[in-house]
Amino acid sequence: MKKKLYIIPLFLTLFSFVVIYLSLQLDTSPEMIVGDSMQARSFPIFLMVINLLLVAILSLQFYKTYPKEIELEKFPTWSSMLLFLIFYIIILISGDMFVAIPIVMFLMGLTWGQKKVWVSLTNAIVTPLSIFLLFDYVLQVRFPRGWLTNIYYG
Incomplete structure (x- = not known):
């Protein structure tokens, strides 16, 4: 085993x-x-x-250490798949990945049991912003145009 x-x-x-x-x-x-x-x-x-x-x-x-058996969590698993579908739909509607990522990250944190809303909200805002700035300033990679990226790039 x-x-x-x-x-x-x-x-x-x-x-x-x-x-x-x-x-x-x-x-x-x-x-x-x-x-x-x-x-x-x-x-x-x-x-x-x-x-x-x-x-x-x-x-x-x-x-x-031998890991313990994990019980299947049906609700968070299926709701995560639904959130990925919502992520895809938001990208199709808004045309901007940086609108969809914070929304889905916030809802994903709440779905998986984050009790403090401010922690989930902070994570949903700071993580995509950090990734965007890392790619823009350090790697010098520009993202495709969308609502928020149009505002940023001018």
Whole structure:
């Protein structure tokens, strides 16, 4: 039974190595296209190295303590799928991912049992804003136009 626990870490490790291998097959982009930002092949490699570190931590935790059986939670699971459908519909209606993400993140936190509304609201606002600013300032990647991005980009 204990060997069964290592199926997911093994799959994640294989997946990470395949992505790293495929990323190494990509050509480097010319300096005039990329500029000061990260090469197209570097970002997936960076993510997969982080993924491998997290898999190692997960495997170590499995080795030290055997996890307890988890009861299936039907309502949060099905409501999460419904929220992803709502996410898709909001994107279709508004045309802006940064309108849909905070709404769905807020509702997802409440669905999964967050008692404090302000925590869920703060998470729903700060996380997408941080990701947007990280991509805009650090990685210098522009997002597609939408309601909020039109206001930001001018």
